[in-house]
Amino acid sequence: MTDPHLLSLTVNGAEHEVVVEPRRTLADVLRHDLRLTGTHVGCEHGVCGACTVLLDDAPVRACLVFAVQAEGSEVRTVESLAGPDGGLSDLQQAFTDHHALQCGFCTPGFLLLAEGVLAEQPDASREEVREALSANLCRCTGYQTIVDAVCATARARQEAR
Amino acid sequence: MTSTPTVPADADPDRPERGDHPGDHPGHHPPSTGPRFDGHRGRWVGASVPRHEDPRLLTGRGRFVDDIALSGMLHAGFVRATVAHARLTGIDLTATREVEGVVAAYDAADLALGDIVAILDRPAEEFTPTAMPILAKDKVRFVGEPVALVVARDPYAVEDGIEAAQVSYDVLDAVTGEESALASDAPRVHDEAPDNVLLDVSMFDTPGVDEAFADAAVTVDVVTRSGRQNALPLETRGVVAAWDARDDQLHVATTTQVPHQVRTVLARCLDVPERTVRVTVPDMGGGFGQKCVVGREEIAAAAAAKRLDRPVKWIEDRREALTAGFLAREQRYRTRAAFDADGQITALDVDIVCDMGAYSCYPFTAGIEPLMASAEMPSVYRVPAYRVRGRALTSNKAPTAPYRGVSRPQYVVAIERVMERAARELGLDPVEVRRRNVITQFPYTGVNGVTYDPGTYRESLDLAEATMRDEGWYEERDRAAAQGRHLGIGYCCFSERTGYGSEAFAKRRMTVVPGFDISEIRMDTSGAVVVTSGTMNHGQSHETTFAQIVADRLGIDVGLVKLRQGDTERISYGWGTFASRSVTIGGSAVALASERLGELLCRIAAHLLETRPENVALDGDGGVVQLDDPTRRLSFTDIADVAHLRAHLLPKDVDPTLTATASFDVPGDGTFSNATHAVVVEADPGTGQVRILRYACVEDCGVVVHPQVVDGQCRGGIAQGIAGALFEEVTYDSHGEPSAASFIDYLVPTASEIPDVSIAHLETPCAFTANGAKGAGEGGTIGAPAAVLNAVNDALRDTGVELDSTPIHPWTVLAALEGTP
Numbered sequence: 001m002t003d004p005h006l007l008s009l010t011v012n013g014a015e016h017e018v019v020v021e022p023r024r025t026l027a028d029v030l031r032h033d034l035r036l037t038g039t040h041v042g043c044e045h046g047v048c049g050a051c052t053v054l055l056d057d058a059p060v061r062a063c064l065v066f067a068v069q070a071e072g073s074e075v076r077t078v079e080s081l082a083g084p085d086g087g088l089s090d091l092q093q094a095f096t097d098h099h100a101l102q103c104g105f106c107t108p109g110f111l112l113l114a115e116g117v118l119a120e121q122p123d124a125s126r127e128e129v130r131e132a133l134s135a136n137l138c139r140c141t142g143y144q145t146i147v148d149a150v151c152a153t154a155r156a157r158q159e160a161r
Numbered sequence: 162m163t164s165t166p167t168v169p170a171d172a173d174p175d176r177p178e179r180g181d182h183p184g185d186h187p188g189h190h191p192p193s194t195g196p197r198f199d200g201h202r203g204r205w206v207g208a209s210v211p212r213h214e215d216p217r218l219l220t221g222r223g224r225f226v227d228d229i230a231l232s233g234m235l236h237a238g239f240v241r242a243t244v245a246h247a248r249l250t251g252i253d254l255t256a257t258r259e260v261e262g263v264v265a266a267y268d269a270a271d272l273a274l275g276d277i278v279a280i281l282d283r284p285a286e287e288f289t290p291t292a293m294p295i296l297a298k299d300k301v302r303f304v305g306e307p308v309a310l311v312v313a314r315d316p317y318a319v320e321d322g323i324e325a326a327q328v329s330y331d332v333l334d335a336v337t338g339e340e341s342a343l344a345s346d347a348p349r350v351h352d353e354a355p356d357n358v359l360l361d362v363s364m365f366d367t368p369g370v371d372e373a374f375a376d377a378a379v380t381v382d383v384v385t386r387s388g389r390q391n392a393l394p395l396e397t398r399g400v401v402a403a404w405d406a407r408d409d410q411l412h413v414a415t416t417t418q419v420p421h422q423v424r425t426v427l428a429r430c431l432d433v434p435e436r437t438v439r440v441t442v443p444d445m446g447g448g449f450g451q452k453c454v455v456g457r458e459e460i461a462a463a464a465a466a467k468r469l470d471r472p473v474k475w476i477e478d479r480r481e482a483l484t485a486g487f488l489a490r491e492q493r494y495r496t497r498a499a500f501d502a503d504g505q506i507t508a509l510d511v512d513i514v515c516d517m518g519a520y521s522c523y524p525f526t527a528g529i530e531p532l533m534a535s536a537e538m539p540s541v542y543r544v545p546a547y548r549v550r551g552r553a554l555t556s557n558k559a560p561t562a563p564y565r566g567v568s569r570p571q572y573v574v575a576i577e578r579v580m581e582r583a584a585r586e587l588g589l590d591p592v593e594v595r596r597r598n599v600i601t602q603f604p605y606t607g608v609n610g611v612t613y614d615p616g617t618y619r620e621s622l623d624l625a626e627a628t629m630r631d632e633g634w635y636e637e638r639d640r641a642a643a644q645g646r647h648l649g650i651g652y653c654c655f656s657e658r659t660g661y662g663s664e665a666f667a668k669r670r671m672t673v674v675p676g677f678d679i680s681e682i683r684m685d686t687s688g689a690v691v692v693t694s695g696t697m698n699h700g701q702s703h704e705t706t707f708a709q710i711v712a713d714r715l716g717i718d719v720g721l722v723k724l725r726q727g728d729t730e731r732i733s734y735g736w737g738t739f740a741s742r743s744v745t746i747g748g749s750a751v752a753l754a755s756e757r758l759g760e761l762l763c764r765i766a767a768h769l770l771e772t773r774p775e776n777v778a779l780d781g782d783g784g785v786v787q788l789d790d791p792t793r794r795l796s797f798t799d800i801a802d803v804a805h806l807r808a809h810l811l812p813k814d815v816d817p818t819l820t821a822t823a824s825f826d827v828p829g830d831g832t833f834s835n836a837t838h839a840v841v842v843e844a845d846p847g848t849g850q851v852r853i854l855r856y857a858c859v860e861d862c863g864v865v866v867h868p869q870v871v872d873g874q875c876r877g878g879i880a881q882g883i884a885g886a887l888f889e890e891v892t893y894d895s896h897g898e899p900s901a902a903s904f905i906d907y908l909v910p911t912a913s914e915i916p917d918v919s920i921a922h923l924e925t926p927c928a929f930t931a932n933g934a935k936g937a938g939e940g941g942t943i944g945a946p947a948a949v950l951n952a953v954n955d956a957l958r959d960t961g962v963e964l965d966s967t968p969i970h971p972w973t974v975l976a977a978l979e980g981t982p
């Protein structure tokens with residue numbers, strides 16, 4: 001069961017090959033093998049959402065996905081979100097404008113979750129955004145400003161459409 | 162606006178040529194007009210400037226403890242007790258050591274470390290000292306207690322090694338609550354405390370208590386309880402420790418709110434000079450008090466790193482965090498109160514019991530909760546006579562740490578339930594009863610001997626009530642009742658001592674007395690500033706707010722200021738972040754150091770401008786100006802250039818470089834923030850669930866340094882208070898087995914359960930802190946449980962049921978509603 005496996009996957013547009021044990025999670029591969037430590041781990045049992053990444057554009061919990069399940073897939077992490085000039089993306093900017101982060105530990109997970117939500121429901125109402133964001137936990141903010149930031153981004157993107 | 166440095170290389174400061182002197186170049190700086198620059202009223206404090214912390218945290222470039230990877234690093238984990246109370250009869254790590262990938266396994270005897278001991282300077286009848294070993298020695302006292310340490314090449318091998326360990330127990334009966342702790346035949350958690358009481362203090366028994374009860378028009382007698390809770394920082398605890406041979410030092414990067422206290426305890430446990438330990442703190446994903454005490458695991462992991470001469474990492478998993486991390490909050494109050502016919506409280510008689518779990522925490526001890534509650538229980542009300550007894554019990558549950566608010570959420574529930582009960586007995590509106598009792602004259606010295614500095618107790622209450630009335634919630638409540646719905650409005654009025662100084666903590670008779678903090682500020686040749694603080698940010702935005710304070714004091718751009726904290730090599734000693742002390746104490750030290758640097762800059766400038774020191778001042782734009790001739794000015798870079806690169810030009814009595822230090826301690830009883838929370842809830846007769854329809858907070862934390870940050874502290878605190886009021890509880894069965902080992906069983910509220918919160922600010926500047934700020938970290942958590950509880954009781958007002966405990970379970974609400982006519 002611990003036979004190593006040669007895994008290839010695409011992360012933030014770059015191809016990687018990693019030798020992993022079958023029980024190694026995607027979160028561990030991202031954080032410890034690829035050293036993309038922006039993806040955080042808060043529970044390792046699929047509830048807190050701090051480890052949320054996009055797997056082929058859909059938000060998943062990287063602590064629940066075995067790395068081998070991501071074979072051949074395209075993974076996006078917080079490290080890929082910055083704008084083309086290397087500056088903050090519109091969503092990241094909205095998070096700082098609205099003070100949607102305090103300690104910042106939940107933030108990468110919320111950013112990726114929100115990107116998934118905005119892609120899937122670009123016209124979501126505040127209540128729908130709130131509902132969708134209740135997939136992840138934040139212990140610092142009380143959520144209000146996270147909802148504010150995501151709604152503001154949704155509005156701005158609607159206007160730009 | 163600054164000039165290029167123009168000090169001539171060969172200038173002799175004693176006989177300068179006027180025309181060659183810096184600042185003597187007309188036209189580089191406009192003559193200043195208007196009022197003199199005042200660093201207390203600058204452009205940054207009061208503005209929501211972009212947070213300095215955000216760019217790295219938003220882009221995945223923060224560095225949290227688990228992000229650290231050192232070459233050759235090993236991983237650690239703990240074999241933990243599977244029973245709550247037992248004698249250890251054997252620990253066999255032979256099989257563990259044979260597991261592939263395991264490098265070492267240690268029990269207490271192998272590591273031979275000193276214990277963690279926190280004591281109070283109180284007589285034996287009041288306080289019983291107990292020791293917390295790093296690894297369990299002869300006994301285990303709670304499920305999850307660390308028994309042995311396994312070090313392996315990766316975390317998966319650590320788990321395999323833990324599984325292979327054989328621990329045998331001689332199981333004892335467990336103490337799982339007040340009743341079982343105080344029973345005459347109760348098992349002893351610690352032999353030193355035969356009655357399972359670690360602290361028993363009757364802090365006040367002022368004259369007139371019994372007379373007031375005898376003469377009372379109305380007396381109320383209420384028992385309030387709060388469930389055991391987890392502060393639950395989203396980042397669990399962790400450490401990376403490595404021996405550095407070059408520095409002859411153990412470098413310990415760890416998640417702590419109190420780096421210097423970790424250094425002190427670690428050095429003592431290892432019996433090494435404190436110099437040989439360096440504690441640093443990376444970015445930290447919350448703490449809320451759980452990380453303001455010294456834990457055992459970081460010390461065990463550090464000891465292993467030293468012994469193996471290899472870096473060792475330990476990251477707490479969520480199961481450990483929920484069952485074996487420091488917990489909080491489990492308390493029971495019996496509060497009797499006497500009122501006269503006018504609804505004025507005439508006496509308070511309180512019995513407080515706090516279940517502190519298996520061990521006393523360092524540095525606060527098991528006494529922290531009952532002592533805090535005993536000292537401050539009269540809250541915002543004028544209580545003329547007061548009697549209180551506070552006890553700390555030990556039990557076979559995970560030990561506790563002071564969680565955001567410490568005993569205040571609980572004693573505020575007790576006194577606010579008293580107000581509500583009295584209102585009902587007296588046939589008065591509960592807000593009116595509060596109004597008749599609330600302190601309005603300041604400074605006010607209470608029956609508890611505490612002097613309260615000015616606040617807006619009455620004003621916040623009035624504004625909160627007006628908000629509810631103006632928004633039509635009272636009509637809505639009547640309409641709902643007419644439709645058979647259960648809607649209620651609840652209030653909580655409270656104050657919170659913030660920034661306890663040494664004097665206030667010394668009154669608790671701690672032998673380790675927190676209080677002061679320190680700061681060092683340095684300006685480099687580019688005019689940029691590095692400032693240190695002994696406080697420890699873990700989400701509160703110190704890098705931004707402290708920079709605002711410094712930038713204003715010096716009159717520079719906030720972007721020029723970099724805060725450094727969380728490194729015992731850079732900061733000689735500090736007390737970290739807890740008790741809403743950072744902006745009050747740390748911020749004041751930073752302000753004072755900045756002022757001293759400003760004075761130094763002025764002194765050097767006066768010398769270089771050849772004028773009297775009184776004839777120069779900071780100009781608010783990164784320079785020093787000559788007052789009688791504003792065309793003569795030196796920029797900070799001009800001065801910094803001299804101070805570092807041409808020190809021969811300095812005045813003879815000024816040392817080279819631009820460095821200033823300061824310390825600050827809060828005098829007397831400290832400063833009190835205050836607030837009133839108003840909540841509207843609806844109880845669902847189908848599910849028993851309570852939904853919050855409206856949450857309004859009116860708060861006063863003095864001068865607000867950063868409005869967004871203060872609002873964020875309020876909202877985050879309120880969310881945690883709501884969590885305690887409605888959702889979260891760690892329960893134990895009669896064997897001491899904890900119920901909640903994952904987020905499936907420990908219900909943390911999400912965006913769907915936490916409502917939007919409106920915040921209104923009143924501003925009563927503190928007379929003695931930098932900028933007049935008071936602490937803002939804990940208030941939200943303090944007010945929410947009582948406000949929610951009162952609102953639920955109001956919603957259930959026709960059922961005859963009174964709920965006095967948190968969390969409010971759906972089944973208790975259902976039971977109440979089933980009795981509704």
Ligand code: FES
Pocket residue numbers: 040041042043044045046047048049050051052061062063064
């Ligand atoms: S770490 Fe994956 S959901 Fe919590």
Ligand code: FES
Pocket residue numbers: 100101102103104105106107137138139140141395446447700
């Ligand atoms: S900002 Fe700290 S957990 Fe969300």
